[in-house]
Amino acid sequence: MTDTGAPTLWRTLREAAAQTCALVAPRRCPCGREDTWLCERCAKLVEAVPCRVESCCDALQELSAARVREEQNGDLVLPAGVDHTPLLPVLALGEYGGDLQRLILAWKNGGMLHLGARIAPGLSPAVARLVEGAEGAAPFLVPVPSQRSARLRRGEDHTAELVRAMERCGAGRALLLRAQPTTAQEGQGARQRRTRRILLHGRAAREAGRRAAPVVIVDDVVTTGSTLRGMHQALTGAGMEVLGAVVVASARVPALRAAGKRTG
Numbered sequence: 541m542t543d544t545g546a547p548t549l550w551r552t553l554r555e556a557a558a559q560t561c562a563l564v565a566p567r568r569c570p571c572g573r574e575d576t577w578l579c580e581r582c583a584k585l586v587e588a589v590p591c592r593v594e595s596c597c598d599a600l601q602e603l604s605a606a607r608v609r610e611e612q613n614g615d616l617v618l619p620a621g622v623d624h625t626p627l628l629p630v631l632a633l634g635e636y637g638g639d640l641q642r643l644i645l646a647w648k649n650g651g652m653l654h655l656g657a658r659i660a661p662g663l664s665p666a667v668a669r670l671v672e673g674a675e676g677a678a679p680f681l682v683p684v685p686s687q688r689s690a691r692l693r694r695g696e697d698h699t700a701e702l703v704r705a706m707e708r709c710g711a712g713r714a715l716l717l718r719a720q721p722t723t724a725q726e727g728q729g730a731r732q733r734r735t736r737r738i739l740l741h742g743r744a745a746r747e748a749g750r751r752a753a754p755v756v757i758v759d760d761v762v763t764t765g766s767t768l769r770g771m772h773q774a775l776t777g778a779g780m781e782v783l784g785a786v787v788v789a790s791a792r793v794p795a796l797r798a799a800g801k802r803t804g
């Protein structure tokens with residue numbers, strides 16, 4: 541058996557590959573620091589405590605109550621107006637900007653696919669937080685599908701690779717569905733415009749739906765949340781139970797986090 545030898549062999553091969561690459565191109569962290577693929581400071585960015593960001597995603601807000609006048613609810617006085625409840629919880633490692641943005645761009649477009657292996661352990665605690673209190677086995681991790689054109693341009697599917705790396709970290713089971721994002725804007729209603737429609741096909745999606753499998757959506761960056769909304773709609777429509785989403789970075793984060801305070 542090669543069970544015990546395999547990780548060592550893998551490490552040796554990886555190191556050999558890194559050395560070979562270093563001969564051609566010097567090691568450089570996406571932030572610009574030399575002689576390392578990921579410097580200590582950038583490594584800390586992907587090891588950050590995940591924070592909830594769904595309140596910052598406009599397309600994820602559901603209108604939950606509308607009051608024409610002030611109302612008393614127990615000890616609480618509710619002002620006239622509308623309440624918004626986010627469609628699903630979303631956890632991010634940080635705000636999309638600075639070194640975290642450089643790291644994500646290098647991973648997505650800069651040929652540094654190996655960074656996914658460093659991001660995956662950082663996202664695992666976020667999945668654990670979404671699963672807290674839920675019964676049963678590890679959730680399925682579903683990557684947001686890349687546009688076919690982007691996949692062809694890059695030659696790889698970085699979110700699918702990330703999900704595979706997260707499975708190796710024990711965060712859950714990778715569920716790679718055949719999905720097709722569409723850019724078509726169906727209907728004229730505000731909700732339709734806020735949703736990026738995603739079509740699922742294939743047996744894996746039907747199987748997971750039939751078993752009402754608990755799933756966590758995985759993506760690189762969230763901006764308005766319209767893609768996450770589309771995924772939520774496609775997955776729940778197929779019968780799956782969506783526990784939430786985890787992303788590497790969010791275009792906006794709650795004020796406390798932005799100020800550098802840990803909200804946990």
Ligand SMILES: [Zn+2]
Nearest residue numbers: 569571579582
């Ligand atoms: Zn760096």
